[in-house]
Amino acid sequence: MAARHEEIAEALRRAIDREDYTVGSLLPPETELAARYGVSRGTVRQAVATLTAEGLIGSRQGARRVVLAGRRSQSFAELRSFAQWARAMGREATGRVITQEWRTATAEDRVRLQLDQGARVLHVLRLRGLDGRPVLLERTVYADWISPAVEHIETDCPSVTQRLLDDTGLVFAYGEHVIDAVAAGARDAELLAVRRTSPLLRVRRVTTTREGRPVEWSDDRYRPDAVSFSVHNSIGNNALARKTAE
Amino acid sequence: MAARHEEIAEALRRAIDREDYTVGSLLPPETELAARYGVSRGTVRQAVATLTAEGLIGSRQGARRVVLAGRRSQSFAELRSFAQWARAMGREATGRVITQEWRTATAEDRVRLQLDQGARVLHVLRLRGLDGRPVLLERTVYADWISPAVEHIETDCPSVTQRLLDDTGLVFAYGEHVIDAVAAGARDAELLAVRRTSPLLRVRRVTTTREGRPVEWSDDRYRPDAVSFSVHNSIGNNALARKTAE
């Protein structure tokens, strides 16, 4: 937290959290904020742009900014790591590898992970829990170049992301997530302790490095009674998109 | 499309689409783009910031920008209107009101829509289809101040959003969406033509005006074989957040 505009964004977030600015009320004009924090208007604009992207405030040319929502989970690394997300909530994440095996990359693997013909990939089936209760079943395929580092992680490591960062310096920087619903199969039902055919929230995702290189892709199935996803969208910010089948 | 930075963003989008810049390749430096388009560096930065937020390109201090993904559904009003989304894909959206009735706002309605005790709200159950096939079941509650305008819309109006814009000038500007999965109930199953207990993708959402005033809230259930959601996230842009139950 060095950049001045980040400090100001954080100060405003806290002020909204503290209800100095209540939902529906108006934020002070940019010029006033600039004077208050002793920065130029451009820096203030950078700060409020962050909050707008987060969905905390709304913005219209000519009118003062409006506070749209209060206390929002400050999702930083939230989506990139189950364990970090759990810790941020004060809950304990567990993880257990059910099966792990090397396979030759299929055509789908090669496309998603940008691999050459014949590359060997690591398939991992991992069950994850929150405060001891099973919540998520991950079927992950790791690219050939990272698989050796994944292979020797203990089977009950709670945070693979953290472990890979410590061991190899790898940062998960970008992710593309496709969300839908599926009926629990026999294996899903057994491991997640739900009835077969019971609805599960499925997230298929690809994670890449900061350089844009795909690291892994995964089919994650959540118990919908334990976890849901929340998305904010507005005219300017639209990370979420509806998609039709294929 | 007046603003220069939007034009530049669009030009870059098209260039990526045309594969002038292929996935994994590097974008020209800001200074070069600035010279090419005859604008200052700040304007170029605004343009590439848009593409970064859209997940098209990745950015790290010191290194050239990387193209992360090609052709992305340009979701503009996509989430705000089922009909507009369908039209953008070249598909035909249909809509049919199944039931419609006035009720006194419950405590939950009052909280979500910021209404006073005793306010009357309009509950609408609407079945929506894509190319004739049922795809989505919407259970929507409209705030008292907009309900009269909704009440007299024909029951088979394909785009309620467009209709409200035409009739009252109302713009749906912001939305908060919570996504999970549920099993189809008897009514869901009958109307969506799926088996009972079959998994559905549920989106509960609140829509607000540009001023931040809630207009409607809705429980939408999609056939997961027809529609899914796609989300992009990165270090800088995180509109999506995981949530635990309650």
Next chain:
DNA sequence: GTGGAGCACTTGTCTGAACAAGTTGGCCTC
């Protein structure tokens, strides 16, 4: 050849200024 130092390049941060465009509320007229 390997490691490290250094340098050129590129993106990130910030300023101060100016004008454009949209909103809001008050005032004036009818």
Next chain:
DNA sequence: GAGGCCAACTTGTTCAGACAAGTGCTCCAC
């Protein structure tokens, strides 16, 4: 009182310049 016009205010856009910070490459010494 209703309606329209206007003026003050606020956000959006753009510029040119400066420095900070991180990356990636070359080159040199060992």
